[in-house]
Amino acid sequence: MNESLEEAMARLRREFSEAAVERLAAIRQSLSQLDDPAGAAAAIEILEREAHKLHGGGATFGLPLISRLGAALEELAGVELAELDRVRLARLTAALGTVIEAGEGFSESDEAALLAELGDDLPPEEEY
Numbered sequence: 001m002n003e004s005l006e007e008a009m010a011r012l013r014r015e016f017s018e019a020a021v022e023r024l025a026a027i028r029q030s031l032s033q034l035d036d037p038a039g040a041a042a043a044i045e046i047l048e049r050e051a052h053k054l055h056g057g058g059a060t061f062g063l064p065l066i067s068r069l070g071a072a073l074e075e076l077a078g079v080e081l082a083e084l085d086r087v088r089l090a091r092l093t094a095a096l097g098t099v100i101e102a103g104e105g106f107s108e109s110d111e112a113a114l115l116a117e118l119g120d121d122l123p124p125e126e127e128y
Contacts (some may be wrong), residue, residue, distance in 0.1 A: 013061040020057070020066065020100045023050040027073065027093055031086075040081050047089075048077035054096070064125075065111055069096040072122055091121050 003011070027050050033043035051073035058067030073092050076085060095114055099106050115122065 009061075013063075016057045016061050016063075017100075017103060020054060023054055024093075024097055024100050026050045027096070031089060031093060034081070034084065034086065044077050044081065044084075048074055051077060065099055065106075065114075066096065068122065068125060069099065075123075088121050091118065095122070 030043040030047040033039045051070045054070030055067050055074055076089055
């Protein structure tokens, strides 16, 4: 039996959401490795790659806050190690975790509160 386009998109969105949990874990792991001189470059590469995938996947599957947080993390990871804003990286990663882990239970009021809490740590949408 062929699935409808709507069913296929729902399935793909579920698969993205499941993969997002794994991507978040990889981002968290990479943040913990930034102080290791031998692994910092690889950690930044992983952080940037996983954030990029969340940025694109969030946009594709109608999850704009995940996309926006992914884009911000990707941008932050695109600098030299000495220039990394680790505090901002940690805050944005924590926010991303809140959104991903809440899943469908993340409401518009939750989003408004999170955006207010992040303030200037998350650039305006127009920048992505």
